Amino acid sequence: MNQTRQPSIMTTLEELLPTHAAAISTISTLITSGHVTLAQIRATFPIPSPPSKKQKKELKTESAPQHIPTESSTAPTNHHRHAALRILYDGELYGGFSENVGSDSAATDGNTVETHIFIALRKLKLIVDRKSANYSRCGRTDKGVSAFGQVVSLNLRSSFPDDTPLDCLPSDSFSSKTVTVTRPKKPLKKSKAEKKNMDPQTLSTPPVEYEMVTKTIKEYDYCRMLNAALPPAIRCIAWTPVTPDFSSRFSCTSRTYR
16 A cells, blocks of 8 residues: 555544554554455544534533522522412302312312412412412301302512511501612623633533612502402402411401301
């Protein structure tokens, strides 16, 4: 075989078997003596094809550093407060008020007043779930029975930050309070020269930083929010803050049935 082609053969062999120096030497001798051809070597040890765009993107995502929140970059959380809601509903359209949690009669339970209330509460993200909401109801009503003053109490998400003292929270949805809240900082614009000197991974996944600012806010209008998410025959007509130990069932002093 022509000696001038030997470098290209060796280069190919090094690509095919980069960690087998002895094998490279043996196969090179076989090629030089004419016992095997370079095409046969390529067929036996195919060179892997380069990664596709999708594979490159996946590799880049896996290698990107994950930002770990620190004390200076903690996302703000909302306060939760115990509140009582006054509910009015037309019972002719529903299979009673209370939802039988864990019952197999899904057809009936899915059309109770309480079921629709919890669907609205979760949709509005005012609660996470029933178990963690510290929920209680004043009483039950049967299928077809309406109510004008049903009261339920539970923990609702507030518009105020979590570190706001309970005695500073407003008792209605109309009074304003000035508090200090945490919000994400607006990233500073960097010049082309600064971006050029920065780590590419830092540019792709910049850490989120937060700042403390003073802001005047109001409490959520729970009645308006719920009425927008509830069926027309179920209305929330009033709300009031209550103490954490308040129970609509056990704190009730009287009930009226007609």
